[in-house]
Amino acid sequence: MADIDEKTRIELEAAAFRTLLGHLQKRSDVQNIDLMNLSGFCRNCLSKWYVAAGKERGLQIDMGDAREYVYGMPYDEWRDKYQQEASEEQQAAFKEVMGNPDLTTEG
Secondary structure, three states: OOOOOHHHHHHHHHHHHHHHHHHHHHOOOOOHHHHHHHHOOOHHHHHHHHHHHHHHOOOOOOHHHHHHHHHOOOHHHHHHHHOOOOOHHHHHHHHHHHOOOOOOOOO
């Protein structure tokens, strides 16, 4: 990959990110807590990272707008349609994962 120029690399990364968002939007059955437990990040983390990336470039992106971009709909609508109550097992796994400094994210 050393022969890929910077512009092309950025375009490929952006395309991969858009594909990830599309996948997460289609997989509304996958709860954020499941994502956090498996990977240490979730849709909300992606939204926060999007806001932070904008801030680094001098842009003010509203968290609600970022969430709508990531979720593919307003967050409240997604939460009402798809979010389920976390089970005791999910909550216990979350505490275990988030207690591990190697897996903790800023999301």
